[in-house]
Amino acid sequence: MIKITAREQPNELLHKVEELSGQNLFTCYQCGTCSAGCPFAGEMDLLPEQIIRHLTMGINDVLTSKSIWICASCYLCAERCPRDINMAKVMEALRQVQLRRNIDHVQIAHLPPEVLGAVPPMALVANFRKNTG
Amino acid sequence: MTTPQPDLITMQFMGKNYQVPSGLTIMAAIEYAGYKLVRGSGCRAGFCGACPTIYHKGESHKLYTALACQTLVEDQMCLVQVPFVPVARKRYVMDALQPTPNIILQYYPEIAGCVACNTCTRACPQGIQVMDYIQAALRGDIQRTAELSFDCISCGICSSRCPSDIKHYPVGQLARRIYGKYILPRSQHLADRVSELAAGAYQDEMTTLMHLSLEDLKVRYEQRVFEPVVGQNDEHNAVRQWGSPVDPVDFQDDPQAILSTGA
Amino acid sequence: MHIDYYPGCTIKTSARQYETSALAVLHALDVQSREMEQWNCCGVVHSLATDNLIRHVAPIRVLTRLQQQGGTELVTLCDMCYNTLAQANLLVQRQPDKGEAINGFIADDQTYGGQVDVLHLLQILRDRIGFQAIKRRVICPLKGLTVFPYYGCKLLRPRAVGIDDAETPSILRDLMQALGATVVDDPIQTCCCGSYHVVNRDAIVAGQVTKIAARAQLQGADIIVLSCPLCHFNLDTHQPRPTDGGQRLPVLYYTQLIGLAFGLPWETLGLDAHHIDPFPLLQHQHSVPLEGERV
Numbered sequence: 001m002i003k004i005t006a007r008e009q010p011n012e013l014l015h016k017v018e019e020l021s022g023q024n025l026f027t028c029y030q031c032g033t034c035s036a037g038c039p040f041a042g043e044m045d046l047l048p049e050q051i052i053r054h055l056t057m058g059i060n061d062v063l064t065s066k067s068i069w070i071c072a073s074c075y076l077c078a079e080r081c082p083r084d085i086n087m088a089k090v091m092e093a094l095r096q097v098q099l100r101r102n103i104d105h106v107q108i109a110h111l112p113p114e115v116l117g118a119v120p121p122m123a124l125v126a127n128f129r130k131n132t133g
Numbered sequence: 134m135t136t137p138q139p140d141l142i143t144m145q146f147m148g149k150n151y152q153v154p155s156g157l158t159i160m161a162a163i164e165y166a167g168y169k170l171v172r173g174s175g176c177r178a179g180f181c182g183a184c185p186t187i188y189h190k191g192e193s194h195k196l197y198t199a200l201a202c203q204t205l206v207e208d209q210m211c212l213v214q215v216p217f218v219p220v221a222r223k224r225y226v227m228d229a230l231q232p233t234p235n236i237i238l239q240y241y242p243e244i245a246g247c248v249a250c251n252t253c254t255r256a257c258p259q260g261i262q263v264m265d266y267i268q269a270a271l272r273g274d275i276q277r278t279a280e281l282s283f284d285c286i287s288c289g290i291c292s293s294r295c296p297s298d299i300k301h302y303p304v305g306q307l308a309r310r311i312y313g314k315y316i317l318p319r320s321q322h323l324a325d326r327v328s329e330l331a332a333g334a335y336q337d338e339m340t341t342l343m344h345l346s347l348e349d350l351k352v353r354y355e356q357r358v359f360e361p362v363v364g365q366n367d368e369h370n371a372v373r374q375w376g377s378p379v380d381p382v383d384f385q386d387d388p389q390a391i392l393s394t395g396a
Numbered sequence: 397m398h399i400d401y402y403p404g405c406t407i408k409t410s411a412r413q414y415e416t417s418a419l420a421v422l423h424a425l426d427v428q429s430r431e432m433e434q435w436n437c438c439g440v441v442h443s444l445a446t447d448n449l450i451r452h453v454a455p456i457r458v459l460t461r462l463q464q465q466g467g468t469e470l471v472t473l474c475d476m477c478y479n480t481l482a483q484a485n486l487l488v489q490r491q492p493d494k495g496e497a498i499n500g501f502i503a504d505d506q507t508y509g510g511q512v513d514v515l516h517l518l519q520i521l522r523d524r525i526g527f528q529a530i531k532r533r534v535i536c537p538l539k540g541l542t543v544f545p546y547y548g549c550k551l552l553r554p555r556a557v558g559i560d561d562a563e564t565p566s567i568l569r570d571l572m573q574a575l576g577a578t579v580v581d582d583p584i585q586t587c588c589c590g591s592y593h594v595v596n597r598d599a600i601v602a603g604q605v606t607k608i609a610a611r612a613q614l615q616g617a618d619i620i621v622l623s624c625p626l627c628h629f630n631l632d633t634h635q636p637r638p639t640d641g642g643q644r645l646p647v648l649y650y651t652q653l654i655g656l657a658f659g660l661p662w663e664t665l666g667l668d669a670h671h672i673d674p675f676p677l678l679q680h681q682h683s684v685p686l687e688g689e690r691v
Contacts (some may be wrong), residue, residue: 111242113239121271125246129246
């Protein structure tokens with residue numbers, strides 16, 4: 001059961017995410033179109049529109065979700081949202097909040113040499129841009 | 134009559150102001166100020182990379198990097214030395230490496246984090262296009278990495294400033310090693326010559342020379358034969374100038390002396 | 397016609413066959429192409445945060461260098477390069493204050509404002525040369541080949557830079573039909589393949605690639621055609637062998653198929669650089685040697 005109370009303190013995470021993403025999360029009406037189209041929603045713990053809801057309600061499990069790292073920035077959600085919310089930017093903002101706390105999601109030094117030797121350079125460049133600070 | 138003294142300028146080092154003559158290198162100025170350099174000093178000729186220095190000038194916000202032995206001290210310089218930039222170097226065995234396109238990425242994957250900001254190139258005291266050689270390494274162009282990084286002296290200034298924590302000089306070093314070992318074409322006439330020598334082509338002559346007296350050896354040296362050179366009338370032709378002040382072997386190694394004789 | 401093109405890092409490593417086939421096709425179409433000088437990695441992905449300006453330095457530097465070399469238009473082969481360069485370009489056009497900060501960082505006298513146009517090779521083929529002109533050059537139509545065009549995400553989204561409709565694109569279908577192939581579609585053709593997750597979460601890529609290949613086969617395809625080197629790597633190396641003993645689907649670049657239809661020598665098209673061997677499927681193409689004849 002999640003307890004929700006009226007807040008007196010400002011929701012700092014929400015403000016930071018809105019600032020970094022440039023999106024107004026309160027316009028979301030929870031239609032679920034983003035999650036329906038997301039190719040990787042099946043791997044996620046929190047669905048995209050759940051992330052928005054938890055942010056606006058101040059429920060503190062968004063930053064520790066797997067979802068923000070499973071997102072591949074394919075822009076499908078952003079292109080389909082009927083409220084013109086760019087969900088891809090919201091996901092990026094959440095990743096950046098974590099990364100700017102000096103918590104890299106991928107430890108470059110621990111990647112196996114077989115992988116480094118085989119994957120195309122563009123995969124490494126993109127992966128590091130999304131997963132490291 | 135007193136010789137004119139150079140102007141004194143202000144240098145701030147380790148938080149203290151010193152008056153030093155202008156015209157000195159940073160390294161000489163630090164020593165003028167009374168310090169004995171036991172770290173951060175090496176060849177004093179801009180080749181060993183031991184003396185990286187970070188400084189700013191007066192009120193300007195810009196931060197500069199340079200080699201202390203190659204840079205003149207300026208008024209209002211506020212500087213600190215970095216005797217050692219800790220870069221993590223990877224262990225590898227050259228014989229076990231294959232020159233695949235991803236080989237440098239395999240050992241230094243952080244080069245994929247390069248944002249092309251050019252901070253490294255701007256920091257380099259050798260004028261090397263550091264960012265471009267890292268980019269070449271990223272796309273597997275080992276030859277270009279080796280060529281562009283050739284003048285690197287491994288001072289580490291670039292790595293100390295890089296926002297992506299890239300280790301530029303070990304990357305260049307690995308590229309040059311791979312290039313030299315696997316990519317550079319082999320010289321067949323050199324290999325043939327080496328085989329000749331190994332088979333004893335000059336063994337008899339060497340033995341004779343080893344048994345000569347010092348006087349006989351000197352005579353032999355004076356009477357040595359030069360190979361015929363194309364362009365006999367070239368003023369720098371060794372045969373023509375043998376024994377003269379322009380002789381590249383015999384004359385004292387002083388360019389000023391050569392020029393002043395007007396030979 | 398002359399184009400300046402931007403290869404991108406992967407074109408020079410694991411996607412060399414894309415470049416060799418593209419250059420061969422452009423040559424056959426009388427297009428002069430010049431690789432731009434002193435290019436750097438574009439950064440691959442566009443930074444979506446509002447303030448991470450340093451991440452735009454790499455693509456803007458590419459465009460600025462092209463401008464300094466006298467170029468006004470840059471053609472890319474890689475979808476992700478196209479997307480990142482185009483989005484960075486749009487950013488400096490629409491948000492000049494950010495453009496100014498990026499310019500100031502790159503060089504004191506830099507004033508790049510988005511003057512270079514960024515194009516994908518498919519746009520050149522469709523809009524400058526035209527698929528009708530391409531059809532007229534076909535001497536070995538791809539008869540008997542059922543092709544599944546796979547678009548992935550970066551060629552089409554976001555719409556501001558997409559080169560075709562993001563939900564029902566037709567550019568690859570039109571091109572393949574001009575080459576004489578049969579084309580089958582499926583909605584999964586615009587779904588992301590998993591992209592850079594191949595580095596540390598390749599189970600996601602394997603799962604997605606399995607779905608894509610399965611739907612393609614369900615629609616009757618014998619070959620997948622695409623334009624992105626990362627999609628190609630994922631589909632070529634992570635396709636599972638079908639449980640019913642069937643074949644995996646070979647994955648080719650559209651330029652390789654154009655080359656085959658033009659009757660270009662197979663050696664110039666990099667057909668032997670794939671994990672999943674396409675030769676058995678392409679044997680009926682005149683320019684392709686039969687099994688056992690390939691040296």
